[in-house]
Amino acid sequence: MKSIIKSVHARQIVDCKCRPMVEVDVVTSDGYTGRGCAPTGSSVGMSECCVLRDNNPEEYHGLSVHKAVDNVNKFIAPALIGMDVTDQKGIDEKMISLDGTPEKKNLGGNAIYSVSIATFRAAAEAAHQPLYNYIAGGPVKTVPVPSFNVVNGGRYASLTQPFNEFIIMPYGADTIDEAVEMGINTFQELETVITKYTGKKPEVAPSYGYAAPSEDPEVILNLISEAIDHCGYTGRIGFAFDCASSEMYDRHDDTYLLKGQRVNSRQLIDYTKYLTEKFNFVFIEDLLDEEDWESYPKAHKEITRTNIIGDDFIVTNPDRLKRAYELDALDGFILKPNQVGTITEALSAYNYAMDHNLLAIPSGRAGGVIGDIVMDLAVGLQVGFIKNGAPRSGERIDKLNFLMRARDLNPGCRLADISPLLKF
Incomplete structure (x- = not known):
């Protein structure tokens, strides 16, 4: 049964090291909600997708993520509204195409990933299951x-x-x-x-x-x-x-x-x-x-x-x-x-x-x-x-x-x- 995405909204919060990060809420037309955010590492591989930051030295020493937040609210949200929240592959491919770069540097890997998680969680909510059981396809052993x-x-x-x-x-x-x-x-x-x-x-x-x-x-x-x-x-x-x-x-x-x-x-x-x-x-x-x-x-x-x-x-x-x-x-x-x-x-x-x-x-x-x-x-x-x-x-x-x-x-x-x- 389809559960249609009604809204996608991002904000800036902070991680456990007090560095800004993107958090996203996805809400479906039948009232299910998923939330996701994009933690970052200290040891970061050169080939990881882009963590888009503002580089404004006057805010969080350049680590704020308002650009990534705006990219969710202005570009990703309109593209996903109306899609079936359970179509994880379609949603992710839509965002990858919208970004257009292998490293996700235009929209920000942190923007795309936060939305990807939020839709995954909303799909599990729509299925009335804990996410881990949704992933497992039934009770975990x-x-x-x-x-x-x-x-x-x-x-x-x-x-x-x-x-x-x-x-x-x-x-x-x-x-x-x-x-x-x-x-x-x-x-x-x-x-x-x-x-x-x-x-x-x-x-x-x-x-x-x-x-x-x-x-x-x-x-x-x-x-x-x-x-x-x-x-x-x-x-x-x-x-x-x-x-x-x-x-x-x-x-x-x-x-x-x-x-x-x-x-x-x-x-x-x-x-x-x-x-x-x-x-x-x-x-x-x-x-x-x-x-x-x-x-x-x-x-x-x-x-x-x-x-x-x-x-x-x-x-x-x-x-x-x-x-x-x-x-x-x-x-x-x-x-x-x-x-x-x-x-x-x-x-x-x-x-x-x-x-x-x-x-x-x-x-x-x-x-x-x-x-x-x-x-x-x-x-x-x-x-x-x-x-x-x-x-x-x-x-x-x-x-x-x-x-x-x-x-x-x-x-x-x-x-x-x-x-x-x-x-x-």
């Missing part, structure tokens, strides 16, 4: 295992840790409630362990984990292992990295930063392989520069005890995912719909991954929001595990609560068993 970003790399006053995120994943939990508790307990115990190691309480990093206490990734992994052991979770929690290596890559001499020195891709691959043989890693994300197409197949061939994953490398783009698969460069990708700009394109990348036995790992963005659609996708697509962020800050806690709530509201729903996905 599992919720994914969450992961927790506990230590954040980056440039600090006393050191630079090139690996962006040190992540733990309670793969040995029996229930979602236990998985959440294991992650939180370990995160809280880690504060004590780091304080003992450095002699001072760790500072809160930009992504809400603890600031890296060492330039040496192995030292940090040992500290996290100590916290895991103290909590009694030995053998039930694995590791993951988001290296975000493009952030520390020098294109002039083709080197990466590691433990205070510049190394080549071969050295970085060898070192990472060593870490995966000492510690149990579920996945390693963005080990190399996002355009290092030559080295990724080498890393995938050499590092066999974990899953090699692309984020900035793939940017949820079906074409880049296809190229990486044909080069045998990875085991899967991070699913971030706003990178590619529409729900239709994001699901196309997901479907390609499923057809080719690749992992799709939904993830929020650094500039997150409460009610992020990525959680509906994570549960509705019935994936094995996801990236949640640090167990601190409301929009990240909201993602954990979403999983526990979804399990409770769907009789028979359980925590996904990811043992077949582990390589250690």
